[in-house]
Amino acid sequence: MKVEIEKLDHFGRGITYIDGKICFVEKALPGEIVKIKIVKDSKKYMLGKVIDYYKLSDDRVEEKCIYSDICGGCNLSHLSFDSENEYKCMKVKEILRKFGNVNEDKVLDIESSNIYNYRNKVTLHGSNNTLGYCESGSNSVFGTEKCLLADEKINEVMEVVKGMSYTEKIEELLIRTNNESDEVMVSLKGEINDYECLNNLVDTLIINNEVLLGEGKIISSIGSKKYYVSDKSFFQVNKELTVKLYDEVKKVVEEFKPKKVLDLYCGTGTIGIYVSEYCKEVIGVDYSKSGINDANLNKELNKAKNVKFICERVENVIDEFNNIDLVIVDPPRAGLDNKTMENLKRIAAKTIIYVSCDPATLARDLKVLSSDYEVVYVKPFNMFPRTYHVENFVYLRKIN
Ligand SMILES: C[S@@+](CC[C@H](N)C(=O)[O-])C[C@H]1O[C@@H](n2cnc3c(N)ncnc32)[C@H](O)[C@@H]1O
Structure with missing residues (x-):
């Protein structure tokens, strides 16, 4: 079915109307003409999935992330930053x-x-021998090697952990940096056999709630103030x-x-x-x-x-x-x-x-x-x- 997208809803989905009923279409921008297939048709609304694009918006940008089709994190990765x-x-x-x-x-x-590398914290989940983020609209985990939103230091640690021999036994991986990107905290949950490769990379390491390296917290700056932050505490994620x-x-x-x-x-x-x-x-x-x-x-x-x-x-x-x-x-x-x-x-x-x-x-x-x-x-x-x-x-x- 060929439709024209009218506007974006509050979750970044395109909106079109089919026989008067609202239809939400992910990855479709206002003004775009797209071919969709209906994946859900309820009393009040429909969900459509784009099969083909006939007319693209000037506000569309190429998606940089290799996981943009499955990841539930970035709903607007196809839209220019100004828009x-x-x-x-x-x-x-x-x-x-x-x-x-x-x-x-x-x-x-x-x-x-900053549009990318702004996050000072990520949490990956382990499920069915896979460690990563959750797929869009589900609890299924897909293997995630890198996140464009995360601080480079976080991606470095992610790569090292991914190289460990027992990643399938990791249930949760939290990586946090301070806002200056010079202190790193890692908290792992699961059956962790050895962690030597992390010794030189992280300032504090927590495994199954036990602090094995450092003090279990890092110090992060906001303006002229400095703050301790532990693995379980809330801390604003945007470094800048x-x-x-x-x-x-x-x-x-x-x-x-x-x-x-x-x-x-x-x-x-x-x-x-x-x-x-x-x-x-x-x-x-x-x-x-x-x-x-x-x-x-x-x-x-x-x-x-x-x-x-x-x-x-x-x-x-x-x-x-x-x-x-x-x-x-x-x-x-x-x-x-x-x-x-x-x-x-x-x-x-x-x-x-x-x-x-x-x-x-x-x-x-x-x-x-x-x-x-x-x-x-x-x-x-x-x-x-x-x-x-x-x-x-x-x-x-x-x-x-
Ligand atoms: C959005 S964070 C804000 C934290 C802080 N203002 C900042 O800028 O880092 C919300 C905080 O509310 C706390 N919280 C959630 N529900 C609460 C409640 N009912 N009573 C007290 N604290 C609560 C959480 O522990 C979390 O630290």
Whole structure:
């Protein structure tokens, strides 16, 4: 069947309509005329697969990755980087307008940096004697030798591990570098017989949760701050752009000079410590023991005496806070729960900074908060080039 693609959906798939029913087509761009076969036809939508291209978009680029046909990671590897940035900015505007009642002119230009080699962490899975990433739309693993999104150092380690004689016994391989690419952490799970070939390549090695080399953590920089990061802790993956995101937070904090700041979902304490010299007191909350362990070390490392951390679920402690001037929230993709949102309204801080990795849950939460807070501006950050994901910074001001 020959169809014309009208636009991209929020997951980077082309959209066309067949007899009035929406059909999503992967690897097809707006304006392209393609031959598709229908691979799913449900009551509400269809899924189409491209068999042939009749007319290509000017925005199409040659895919560089040899796994682009099977890998579920890069949904936009066939789109030029300029068009990817434009698409992400439009997508944020559309989602926030439709589901969050946020005016499009509140959304500033998108910030981006390196298109490739930006990731400081990858996790490969072992299954059926194969070590690699998962195939698109499935849990099946395909053998992955290299990832264009990953730091070169990560690819070097991947190559060495792939050369080991017992890779079929590896269940999980995590490789993390610091943002300067001069420290490497490897964590392996499975039946690992020997690891000598990694000795000169990695600074810390963890096998089945046991630290065998180094300290079980590496030190990574963001701007002028240094942070310990362990294998189980969350750490922003984009080596280049995180500093710009944090600088955006710093800009608001510096201008506002709050006395008491809450840093909710603080991970290893990175944002709170980043802004600590511009406020009297910072309290960070995260439920990850590993994250809070690192956060306490990071507080010492950066001599941030006015910061303290609580290891708890945000929703379990949020009703204990009062007299807060500024709240930073950086939740996982699920966004904020109702109890947390109700308490944010009760706390009534003058300013909220919402850092989000999912525009859909962000829009939902902004709508709930809109009774008490107005959006000053939204700044999208292309933290995950080649994928459909986009990070957002939102500055919210209390309505009097
Ligand atoms: C997107 S990360 C942000 C981390 C940090 N702000 C940063 O920039 O590195 C989300 C964090 O939320 C934590 N988290 C997820 N659900 C939580 C909850 N219900 N209560 C407390 N922390 C939670 C995770 O452990 C993770 O560290």
